[in-house]
Amino acid sequence: NAGVTQTPKFQVLKTGQSMTLQCAQDMNHEYMSWYRQDPGMGLRLIHYSVGAGITDQGEVPNGYNVSRSTTEDFPLRLLSAAPSQTSVYFCASTSRDEPNTGELFFGEGSRLTVL
Amino acid sequence: DAKTTQPPSMDCAEGRAANLPCNHSTISGNEYVYWYRQIHSQGPQYIIHGLKNNETNEMASLIITEDRKSSTLILPHATLRDTAVYYCIVRVQTSYDKVIFGPGTSLSVIP
Numbered sequence: 001n002a003g004v005t006q007t008p009k010f011q012v013l014k015t016g017q018s019m020t021l022q023c024a025q026d027m028n029h030e031y032m033s034w035y036r037q038d039p040g041m042g043l044r045l046i047h048y049s050v051g052a053g054i055t056d057q058g059e060v061p062n063g064y065n066v067s068r069s070t071t072e073d074f075p076l077r078l079l080s081a082a083p084s085q086t087s088v089y090f091c092a093s094t095s096r097d098e099p100n101t102g103e104l105f106f107g108e109g110s111r112l113t114v115l
Numbered sequence: 116d117a118k119t120t121q122p123p124s125m126d127c128a129e130g131r132a133a134n135l136p137c138n139h140s141t142i143s144g145n146e147y148v149y150w151y152r153q154i155h156s157q158g159p160q161y162i163i164h165g166l167k168n169n170e171t172n173e174m175a176s177l178i179i180t181e182d183r184k185s186s187t188l189i190l191p192h193a194t195l196r197d198t199a200v201y202y203c204i205v206r207v208q209t210s211y212d213k214v215i216f217g218p219g220t221s222l223s224v225i226p
Contacts, residue, residue, distance in 0.1 A: 004158075031211050042202070042218040043159070050211040058213055090158055092214075102208035103149060106158030 006107035021076040023091030032074040036087040124221040133190040137203030154199040
Protein backbone atom coordinates (compact mmCIF):
# COMPACT_ATOMS: atom_id res chain seq x y z
CA ASN A 1 0.00 0.00 0.00
CA ALA A 2 1.26 3.46 -0.89
CA GLY A 3 -1.18 5.01 1.62
CA VAL A 4 -2.16 8.62 0.89
CA THR A 5 -0.29 10.21 -1.99
CA GLN A 6 -0.30 13.95 -2.65
CA THR A 7 0.98 15.73 -5.73
CA PRO A 8 2.68 18.06 -6.31
CA LYS A 9 4.88 18.37 -3.20
CA PHE A 10 5.79 21.96 -4.04
CA GLN A 11 4.08 24.57 -6.21
CA VAL A 12 4.50 28.28 -6.83
CA LEU A 13 1.59 30.19 -8.35
CA LYS A 14 0.92 33.75 -9.32
CA THR A 15 -2.14 35.52 -7.98
CA GLY A 16 -5.18 34.66 -10.07
CA GLN A 17 -3.83 31.40 -11.45
CA SER A 18 -5.73 28.17 -10.96
CA MET A 19 -4.44 24.76 -10.05
CA THR A 20 -5.44 21.40 -8.64
CA LEU A 21 -3.82 19.58 -5.75
CA GLN A 22 -4.15 15.85 -6.20
CA CYS A 23 -4.82 13.31 -3.45
CA ALA A 24 -5.10 9.57 -3.96
CA GLN A 25 -5.39 6.70 -1.50
CA ASP A 26 -5.22 2.97 -2.15
CA MET A 27 -6.80 1.76 1.10
CA ASN A 28 -10.44 1.84 -0.08
CA HIS A 29 -11.24 4.49 2.51
CA GLU A 30 -14.63 6.14 2.25
CA TYR A 31 -13.71 9.29 4.15
CA MET A 32 -11.25 11.77 2.66
CA SER A 33 -10.47 15.32 3.69
CA TRP A 34 -8.28 18.33 3.02
CA TYR A 35 -6.59 20.49 5.66
CA ARG A 36 -4.44 23.56 5.41
CA GLN A 37 -1.73 24.50 7.87
CA ASP A 38 -0.30 27.99 8.07
CA PRO A 39 3.07 28.65 9.78
CA GLY A 40 2.89 28.05 13.53
CA MET A 41 -0.78 27.11 13.32
CA GLY A 42 -2.77 23.94 13.66
CA LEU A 43 -4.70 22.09 10.98
CA ARG A 44 -7.85 23.67 9.59
CA LEU A 45 -10.39 21.58 7.70
CA ILE A 46 -11.21 22.82 4.19
CA HIS A 47 -13.52 20.20 2.69
CA TYR A 48 -14.29 16.57 3.32
CA SER A 49 -16.06 13.67 1.63
CA VAL A 50 -17.74 10.57 3.03
CA GLY A 51 -17.91 8.74 -0.28
CA ALA A 52 -17.96 9.07 -4.04
CA GLY A 53 -20.31 11.84 -5.09
CA ILE A 54 -20.59 13.30 -1.58
CA THR A 55 -18.66 16.34 -0.37
CA ASP A 56 -19.16 18.89 2.39
CA GLN A 57 -17.57 22.05 3.70
CA GLY A 58 -15.20 22.26 6.60
CA GLU A 59 -14.01 25.26 8.62
CA VAL A 60 -12.39 27.27 5.82
CA PRO A 61 -13.96 26.29 2.46
CA ASN A 62 -13.93 29.66 0.68
CA GLY A 63 -11.73 29.79 -2.40
CA TYR A 64 -11.56 26.01 -2.78
CA ASN A 65 -13.61 23.46 -4.72
CA VAL A 66 -13.62 19.70 -4.43
CA SER A 67 -15.23 16.74 -6.13
CA ARG A 68 -15.22 13.01 -5.47
CA SER A 69 -15.88 10.99 -8.58
CA THR A 70 -14.06 7.87 -7.35
CA THR A 71 -13.31 6.33 -3.95
CA GLU A 72 -9.57 6.70 -4.54
CA ASP A 73 -9.24 10.36 -5.55
CA PHE A 74 -10.15 13.65 -3.89
CA PRO A 75 -8.69 16.64 -5.77
CA LEU A 76 -8.66 20.16 -4.33
CA ARG A 77 -9.06 23.01 -6.80
CA LEU A 78 -8.01 26.61 -6.38
CA LEU A 79 -9.92 28.56 -9.02
CA SER A 80 -8.18 31.92 -8.57
CA ALA A 81 -5.23 31.70 -6.22
CA ALA A 82 -4.64 34.44 -3.65
CA PRO A 83 -1.60 35.12 -1.44
CA SER A 84 -3.75 34.20 1.58
CA GLN A 85 -3.84 30.64 0.23
CA THR A 86 -0.11 30.25 0.71
CA SER A 87 0.02 27.28 3.05
CA VAL A 88 0.83 23.61 3.44
CA TYR A 89 -2.04 21.38 2.41
CA PHE A 90 -2.61 17.91 3.84
CA CYS A 91 -4.95 15.24 2.59
CA ALA A 92 -6.21 12.57 4.99
CA SER A 93 -8.39 9.48 4.77
CA THR A 94 -9.99 6.92 7.04
CA SER A 95 -12.54 4.15 7.18
CA ARG A 96 -15.00 3.16 9.84
CA ASP A 97 -15.08 -0.45 8.69
CA GLU A 98 -13.06 -3.04 10.55
CA PRO A 99 -10.20 -3.76 10.85
CA ASN A 100 -9.77 0.03 10.71
CA THR A 101 -10.13 1.85 14.01
CA GLY A 102 -11.02 5.27 12.69
CA GLU A 103 -7.57 6.84 12.70
CA LEU A 104 -6.75 9.32 9.98
CA PHE A 105 -3.96 8.55 7.52
CA PHE A 106 -2.24 11.69 6.23
CA GLY A 107 -0.29 12.43 3.11
CA GLU A 108 3.12 14.12 3.19
CA GLY A 109 1.73 17.52 2.31
CA SER A 110 1.76 19.92 -0.63
CA ARG A 111 3.53 23.22 -0.09
CA LEU A 112 1.89 26.03 -2.05
CA THR A 113 3.20 29.57 -2.42
CA VAL A 114 1.07 32.22 -4.11
CA LEU A 115 2.97 35.32 -5.20
CA ASP B 116 -14.59 24.44 17.12
CA ALA B 117 -12.27 21.82 18.54
CA LYS B 118 -13.78 19.93 21.46
CA THR B 119 -10.48 19.69 23.31
CA THR B 120 -8.08 22.06 25.07
CA GLN B 121 -4.35 21.46 25.45
CA PRO B 122 -1.47 23.55 26.81
CA PRO B 123 0.26 25.35 23.93
CA SER B 124 3.75 24.14 24.84
CA MET B 125 5.69 21.86 27.18
CA ASP B 126 9.29 20.91 27.81
CA CYS B 127 10.60 17.52 28.83
CA ALA B 128 14.11 16.32 29.65
CA GLU B 129 15.44 13.58 27.41
CA GLY B 130 14.95 10.15 28.98
CA ARG B 131 12.19 11.32 31.27
CA ALA B 132 8.49 10.62 30.85
CA ALA B 133 6.53 13.23 28.91
CA ASN B 134 2.98 13.66 30.19
CA LEU B 135 0.75 15.59 27.81
CA PRO B 136 -2.68 16.57 29.17
CA CYS B 137 -5.89 17.08 27.25
CA ASN B 138 -9.21 18.39 28.49
CA HIS B 139 -12.39 17.17 26.81
CA SER B 140 -15.08 18.04 29.34
CA THR B 141 -17.95 17.86 26.82
CA ILE B 142 -17.06 14.41 25.46
CA SER B 143 -20.03 12.21 24.56
CA GLY B 144 -20.41 8.63 25.67
CA ASN B 145 -19.56 7.17 22.27
CA GLU B 146 -16.64 9.46 21.47
CA TYR B 147 -13.11 8.14 21.51
CA VAL B 148 -10.00 10.13 22.38
CA TYR B 149 -7.40 10.07 19.59
CA TRP B 150 -3.85 11.37 19.73
CA TYR B 151 -1.69 12.35 16.78
CA ARG B 152 1.69 13.96 16.47
CA GLN B 153 3.29 16.09 13.78
CA ILE B 154 7.05 16.18 13.51
CA HIS B 155 8.29 19.40 11.91
CA SER B 156 6.14 19.90 8.81
CA GLN B 157 5.42 16.27 8.04
CA GLY B 158 1.92 14.85 7.84
CA PRO B 159 0.41 14.09 11.27
CA GLN B 160 0.87 10.54 12.50
CA TYR B 161 -1.62 8.54 14.55
CA ILE B 162 -0.33 7.52 18.00
CA ILE B 163 -3.09 5.91 20.04
CA HIS B 164 -6.77 6.09 20.88
CA GLY B 165 -9.14 4.91 23.61
CA LEU B 166 -12.70 5.04 24.87
CA LYS B 167 -12.54 4.69 28.64
CA ASN B 168 -9.90 2.12 29.49
CA ASN B 169 -6.23 2.95 29.63
CA GLU B 170 -4.41 1.94 26.48
CA THR B 171 -0.78 1.18 25.69
CA ASN B 172 1.06 0.49 22.48
CA GLU B 173 4.67 0.55 21.34
CA MET B 174 4.64 4.34 21.06
CA ALA B 175 2.79 5.59 24.12
CA SER B 176 0.26 5.09 26.88
CA LEU B 177 -3.11 6.80 27.16
CA ILE B 178 -4.68 7.41 30.54
CA ILE B 179 -8.34 8.49 30.54
CA THR B 180 -9.94 9.71 33.76
CA GLU B 181 -12.90 7.83 35.12
CA ASP B 182 -15.32 10.64 34.23
CA ARG B 183 -13.67 10.78 30.76
CA LYS B 184 -13.39 14.56 30.92
CA SER B 185 -9.64 14.54 30.52
CA SER B 186 -6.79 12.33 29.42
CA THR B 187 -3.01 12.17 29.45
CA LEU B 188 -0.70 10.90 26.76
CA ILE B 189 2.47 9.44 28.24
CA LEU B 190 5.71 9.01 26.31
CA PRO B 191 7.60 6.87 28.84
CA HIS B 192 11.18 7.71 27.85
CA ALA B 193 11.18 10.82 25.70
CA THR B 194 13.88 11.17 23.05
CA LEU B 195 14.85 14.13 20.91
CA ARG B 196 12.89 12.54 18.07
CA ASP B 197 9.71 12.98 20.12
CA THR B 198 9.95 16.76 19.71
CA ALA B 199 6.74 17.50 17.82
CA VAL B 200 3.26 19.01 18.04
CA TYR B 201 0.79 16.64 19.69
CA TYR B 202 -2.91 16.84 18.91
CA CYS B 203 -5.73 15.43 20.98
CA ILE B 204 -9.14 15.07 19.31
CA VAL B 205 -12.38 13.36 20.22
CA ARG B 206 -14.64 11.67 17.72
CA VAL B 207 -16.98 8.77 17.26
CA GLN B 208 -14.94 5.89 15.84
CA THR B 209 -17.62 4.84 13.37
CA SER B 210 -18.71 8.33 12.41
CA TYR B 211 -17.83 10.34 9.37
CA ASP B 212 -18.44 13.70 10.98
CA LYS B 213 -15.83 16.29 10.11
CA VAL B 214 -12.67 15.96 12.15
CA ILE B 215 -11.55 19.26 13.69
CA PHE B 216 -8.07 19.71 15.13
CA GLY B 217 -7.12 22.24 17.77
CA PRO B 218 -3.72 23.97 17.95
CA GLY B 219 -2.16 21.08 19.91
CA THR B 220 0.78 21.05 22.32
CA SER B 221 4.28 21.75 21.08
CA LEU B 222 6.57 19.38 22.99
CA SER B 223 10.26 20.16 23.16
CA VAL B 224 12.51 17.38 24.40
CA ILE B 225 15.63 18.93 25.86
CA PRO B 226 19.01 17.13 25.96
